Amino acid sequence: MxxxxxxxxxxxxxxxxxxxxxxxxxxxxxxxxxxxxxxxxxxxxxxxxxxxxxxxxxxxxxxxxxxxxxxxxxxxxxxxxxxxxxxxxxxxxxxxxxxxxxxxxxxxxxxxxxxxxxxxxxxxxxxxxxxxxxxxxxxxxxxxxxxxxxxxxxxxxxxxxxxxxxxxxxxxxxxxxxxLAGLARPDCEGLLATVAADLAPEARDRVIEEAEGNPLALIEFAGMLTPKQRAGHLVPLPLHPPQLPVVSRVERSLRDAIRLLPERTQRLLLIAAAEGTGNLDLVLRAAKESGAGLPDLEPAERGHMLRVADGRLRFRHPLVKTAAYREAPLVQRVAVHQAVARALDAEEDADRRAWHLSAAAVGPDEHTGDALAAAGDRARQRGSHASSATAYERAAQLTVSPHRRAARLAAAAEAALGAGQLRRARTAAHRGQRLTDDPPVLARLATVAAMADSELGRAAPAAHTLIDAATGVTASAPGDAAAMLATAADDAWFAGDAWFAGDHAALRRAANLLESLTPRADASLAPVIGTVRLVDGEPAVGLALMRAAVPADDRGAGTIVGTYAVFSALMTGDDDAACALAAARVDRCRERGLIGELPHALQLLTQALGCCSHAERAGSVGIPAHCGPAGRWAMTGVSVGVVRRSTRR
The missing domain is CATH 3.40.50.300 (P-loop containing nucleotide triphosphate hydrolases)
Structure with a gap:
């Protein structure tokens, strides 16, 4: 070094x-x-x-x-x-x-x-x-x-x-x-002394000036010189324009070197660059139809472009791979990706095959769109929401039918939301909304757009978006409508500049629609309706609903419904039930490793404990009894460590 x-x-x-x-x-x-x-x-x-x-x-x-x-x-x-x-x-x-x-x-x-x-x-x-x-x-x-x-x-x-x-x-x-900074002048001279000791002082100075302290550039620029140039003749040296970034100049030098290789060798380099993993057997199978084979790698090996060992093909540097790919015209790159996709014929290679087909697509392609949508499904199932969103978005680009494009954009928006990419989710949702008038798809798109808006501090618009979309599916999908309305009520509750000021008009609309769904709607939504009625000026109705609806436990309840259940217990004076429900939610998060949901569950538990009259309850659920409200809030910061320890039991 x-x-x-x-x-x-x-x-x-x-x-x-x-x-x-x-x-x-x-x-x-x-x-x-x-x-x-x-x-x-x-x-x-x-x-x-x-x-x-x-x-x-x-x-x-x-x-x-x-x-x-x-x-x-x-x-x-x-x-x-x-x-x-x-x-x-x-x-x-x-x-x-x-x-x-x-x-x-x-x-x-x-x-x-x-x-x-x-x-x-x-x-x-x-x-x-x-x-x-x-x-x-x-x-x-x-x-x-x-x-x-x-x-x-x-x-x-x-x-x-x-x-x-x-x-x-x-x-x-x-x-x-x-x-890392570029190498200092003495270090550049030291490196050139080890790789190009025969350079004349004039040539050495020009190489150092061009390389800007980049070690790879020093080696590449020195290596491209002819014997006369190495001796200091024909100055200035014909290197690339200095206004280009040094990495671009290195890549251009590598592309110049690749052009000097035999055509079949260039073809093999392109296939290897497109394939990307260095699987020699796969590269050779993809190259077979073009007539290129293993002997055609020899010129690239002699030129130190790559090396082959243990069945793997490794480029000397990633920039060599980049240069080999960019040097080829589009028609060749498309053909090579198609050849690699055909060679990836095993079931376990379905995702890689789909992405190579995508790279080869230059227009709408329903077959490739279906393959990418399937890749998106698999990524979602494995928990990679960002990769899933990318696959669905690309599938939508390749899809002809506006309705199918909208459905795939809905899947992309949901995946982006799962990845925490709020603006990406909202953009995909808005694009999908312009493509369809189908109520179920519009409901999915509106749900994502509203959830992204809510997280971005736009709770009131989010509530109205959800309520409007829910009206379109109350008959066909009452369960989905109920979930949307419960979320809308939550957004409306926290809308406004003051604490719990709320958007009472949205709260009232959500409650009215929820009541119109019963008994088809989940009975556990009664705490939502009761809470809304309570804050909307109907305490007798609200408290009665809330008392009747406090569950024995929150198994099966979603985050919103479970939150309202705890609030219902607190507002009706049943502190023991509130603490038990909140503690059960925390325990379930720890047992199942739900790290993303755990901070919210801990927050809910601290709120419940703040209303409890017996300090020993705090100790019984893992929070020191002497902690005041501020200390209990601070306990949410230990969520990852607590999950890591508790899930090892």
């Missing part, structure tokens, strides 16, 4: 502290070619006494849910059976090994954290994740979740990410960063 002493020292400290039981993480950033991968390699060599887990993000697998996590955890598969049942089930579903549907988007991250912790009990652990900008979003979310919670474990996690990456970036916020 040349010129990276400070950065190496920092990463070595992260590893050393992990060996001592103080785990931590770091992200190494900057542009391609700056030396991120080399730093990870050196850190692995220095990791004496540590088990090393490694994975590299692949652009070709960026939309395949949990692809990177599956590869990273291969050495820890023997520990999966020892995980708490909820975490074990979540991990199996994420890896496509379970039949159930994922319940909580954070539970896989919790399972990852527990699994790494168990592995680190055997031996300190170093996790190295290269090209993190190409991690699939589900893996990035889980890794980011774990990276911020390693303080008590013998685990170090180091990720290398290129600036300006994809959707993996937000999940790494909060992790300490190391930003």
């Amino acid at each position: 040349i010129g990276r002493d400070a950065e190496l020292a920092f990463l070595r400290r992260v590893a050393a502290e992990a060996r001592a039981g103080r785990g931590g993480a770091a992200v190494v950033r900057r542009e391609a070619g700056i030396g991120k991968s080399a730093l990870l390699e050196q850190t692995a060599r220095d990791a004496s006494g540590m088990r090393v887990l490694r994975v590299t993000g692949l652009e070709a697998e960026a939309e395949l849910p949990f692809a990177a996590l599956h590869l990273l955890l291969r050495p820890a598969r023997h520990l999966v059976d020892g995980l708490p049942w909820a975490q074990q089930a979540a991990l199996r579903v994420a890896f496509g090994q379970g039949r159930d549907e994922a319940e909580d988007r954070f539970l896989v991250g919790l399972a990852l954290l527990t699994l790494l912790s168990d592995l680190a009990e055997e031996r300190p652990l170093l996790c190295l994740i290269d090209d993190a900008q190409w991690l699939d979003r589900a893996s990035a979310e889980a890794l980011g979740f774990a990276a911020r919670r390693l303080g008590a474990d013998r685990i170090a996690m180091i990720l290398a990410a290129r600036d300006g990456g994809n959707g993996a970036e937000p999940h790494l916020h909060g992790v300490p960063e190391v930003r």
